[in-house]
Amino acid sequence: xxxxxxxxVTGGSRGIGRAISLGLAKTCxxxxxxxxxENDIEAEKTRKLIESLNSDCILVKANLxxxxxxxxxxxxxxxxxxxLNVLVHCAALGVFKPLREVKPNQWDITVNVNARAFLxxxxxxxxxxxxxxxVALSSLGSQRFVNNYGAMGPTKAALESVIRYLAVELxxxxxxxxxxxxxxxxxxxxxxxxxxxxxTKEAVARTPAxxxxxxxxxxxxxxxxxxxxxxxxxxxxxxxxxxxxxx
Amino acid sequence: MSDRLLDDQVIKTIxxxxxxxxxxxxxxxxxxxxxxxxxxxESIDILDIRFRIESAFGIKINQQELIxxxxxxxxxxxxxxxxxxxxxxxxxxxVLNQKNEA
Numbered sequence: 536x537x538x539x540x541x542x543x544v545t546g547g548s549r550g551i552g553r554a555i556s557l558g559l560a561k562t563c564x565x566x567x568x569x570x571x572x573e574n575d576i577e578a579e580k581t582r583k584l585i586e587s588l589n590s591d592c593i594l595v596k597a598n599l600x601x602x603x604x605x606x607x608x609x610x611x612x613x614x615x616x617x618x619l620n621v622l623v624h625c626a627a628l629g630v631f632k633p634l635r636e637v638k639p640n641q642w643d644i645t646v647n648v649n650a651r652a653f654l655x656x657x658x659x660x661x662x663x664x665x666x667x668x669x670v671a672l673s674s675l676g677s678q679r680f681v682n683n684y685g686a687m688g689p690t691k692a693a694l695e696s697v698i699r700y701l702a703v704e705l706x707x708x709x710x711x712x713x714x715x716x717x718x719x720x721x722x723x724x725x726x727x728x729x730x731x732x733x734x735t736k737e738a739v740a741r742t743p744a745x746x747x748x749x750x751x752x753x754x755x756x757x758x759x760x761x762x763x764x765x766x767x768x769x770x771x772x773x774x775x776x777x778x779x780x781x782x
Numbered sequence: 783m784s785d786r787l788l789d790d791q792v793i794k795t796i797x798x799x800x801x802x803x804x805x806x807x808x809x810x811x812x813x814x815x816x817x818x819x820x821x822x823x824e825s826i827d828i829l830d831i832r833f834r835i836e837s838a839f840g841i842k843i844n845q846q847e848l849i850x851x852x853x854x855x856x857x858x859x860x861x862x863x864x865x866x867x868x869x870x871x872x873x874x875x876x877v878l879n880q881k882n883e884a
Contacts, residue, residue: 573845600833630826640803640830 538565538590540761541616543608545570545599545656546626548578550722551672554750555623556581558758560590566616568593570608570626599626599652600644609659619663621761624653624671627687631728634685642686649690654697657705657712666709668761671698672753673716673772675780683729691716695772702770711769715756718776720748744777752777789875792839796871799834803827813868821867831870841877848873 540563546552547569556567567585569592571578578594585592595611597604612619629645630637637645653671660669676684677691695714702712719725719738725747728734739746756775759765774780793813801808804821817823823831832843849856851873852864 598833601837628826628829630824632824638805638827640805641824641826644826644830 538563540564540620541566541568541618542621542623543568543570543612543619543656543660544623544625545608545652547571547623548574548581548594550625550724551717551720551750551753552623552625553577553581553584554754555625555757556592557584557588558751558754559621559623559761560585560588560592562758563761564590564621566591566593568595568612568615570595570597570599572596572598572626572628599656600628600648602655605652605655605659608656609663612663616663618665619660620667622656622660622664622667622669623757623761624656624669626652627672627724629687629690631683631687632685633683634689637686645686646690646693649687650693650697653694654701657701661705661708661710664708664710667711668765669701669705669710669712670757670760671712671714672757673698673714675716675718675774675776677716677772679780682734698772699770706769711760711765713760713765713768713770714772715753715760716772716774716776717748717753718742718779720750720753722750738779741782742777742779743781746777748775748777788878789871792875792878793871795838796835796867796874799831799838800867803830803834811867813866813871815867816863817865817867817870818862828865835870835874839874839878841874841881843873843877851876 542559542564544552544556547556548571556569559567567590582592582594593615595608597608599605628648630641671694673691673695676688677695698712698714705712756773797808797811800811815821836843849861852861
């Protein structure tokens, strides 16, 4: 059938978001809209990589912390494309520290980017999707204790609950909503943890697959959820973690 | 608006934003206060302060430009040492002036 889908990837310029954007360009998307917060150089690099795969790429710089900037993203999307088939929410922001030390402004930013922005993006995307696939990225810290993940974990738990509610509400519109939950993934974010080197060594030692996950490991699962093969999967959080959560 | 009035307004707005974000008494915020070392800001607080300034003044702050405005070739700790409320005010005034001239 060739590449025919139109996809919006929030936080799509780097790390897991970039791997997903490139995976979409390789397999199924003819147009990929990438939202990013700040890094013009990385966003431009991703655009070139997507174009080298013969897909169109539209970059939209916006801060999803603010509802009016989310409106701006979708104003741009509506100007450039007539519909959306896929929305992938990779944008995430937060503080890595014990929950007991999290300050009100730090909590607000973390919850608003990780959970609220996803909800607002979905609300804006619905009118553009006659049928579609929505996937968000979660993490094991939503269900289990992870050191210094006290702000992020609860916001990912909120995100997962939003996934389940939306999956039911949007099923009649032929829109599937799911999430992928990863373990420790080799990205810039892992460097933001206090004691990042120690954490990485420990994660590798504790993971049955004996390595960190890669952005591509997660992207492959996202691509599966977007594919027709996942047509019977609704509101699920698919864990892809090299077996880490089994122990 | 005169330069003096603009300066006062920028200083007042930024001090109030910093105080609100970090939950500290505005009276404790001085021009020479270092955001990380004297006021206890963390990286995410700097992002928060930046977003609030962008909203308040209708400007975009370029993180690299802001860092460059502190000096050439600084290491991470030197940036933290030099990053004061005064340096932030100075940078924002520069962006506002550029905006007004455009």
